[in-house]
Amino acid sequence: MNPTTRVLVAGIGNIFLGDDGFGSEVVRRMSASTEPGVRVTDYGIGGMDLAYDLLDGWDALVLVDALPDRGAPGQVDIFHAEPGDGAGGLDAHAMHPEAVFAAVRALGGTIPPTVIVGCQIASVADGIGLTAPVAAAVGPAVAAVESVVAALRHRQEV
Template sequence: MEGAARILVAGVGDVFFGDDGFGAEVVRRLAGVRRAGVDVVDFGVRGGELAGALRRGYDLAVIVDAAVRGRVPGTITVVEVDQPRADLPGSDLPDWGGAGPARGVDPVGVLRRAAELGGVPDRVVVVCCEPAAVGAGVPGGSSGEELSAPVRAAVGPAVRLVLGIIAEGAGPEGAA
């Protein structure tokens, strides 16, 4: 690798709706990451801003979110996303095995929008956590700001997982 890869770590979700704040908590803990070319951003529920950011020349994007996949609460799943292309609307977007946003931002929709706007990074990885409680109107949900115990316990392992993905994608520490 000739230079350091540009990497975006994007937390998504609504901190006011229980476990949907998982992505925000992971990026909060990653905020101290200081490595050339790595941007760590909490996009919250601003999917349009995330779609725009994905077009800014990153080599790798890591999206961190709560996603309902029918697993045990707190289960972390890593999904490699095939490259979406605007010239094949919808046909190349992945089936994430039932993954869907807990609330708010729809990662597939954001990727589709970014592709329509002119492109996404060569590699996109979604780190999902199965929520237990994601907000009012959702079975088992609440409108509180607290993560449930199983999701809170998954934050540390998710941080380490994202750090590993960053290290793998960034190349040698001394790359310029």
């Protein structure tokens, strides 16, 4: 393990829009006693908070978020983010990852290698609480995030 590898785990989403609160629920269930160099934070819809925290020179970022329904609600997917050029513009109230990345660039920072652990949603209707298939995916997503963090800390391929 490389103790100098710093990993930020960021739960994102709006808990008032059903399954959009997936990322927040996953990080809430993660152990508060993570290993040194790993920070787990629920950013909710605080895109600028995440952007400012990314200026602290993290070695890697793990975003935990709800994903659009592609026919498999509750399916957990893991993939690398490919930040674009930020042409979407800076929006201090947006939590879309590209808006956060654009904010980091606008503030003079760089985007660390980023892995997304997400779950396909069933509903983002007004209301608090996850649908059954997305709620069932929280435990597997916690395990997936922990595995991704371990791989990043050991500088292994995710």
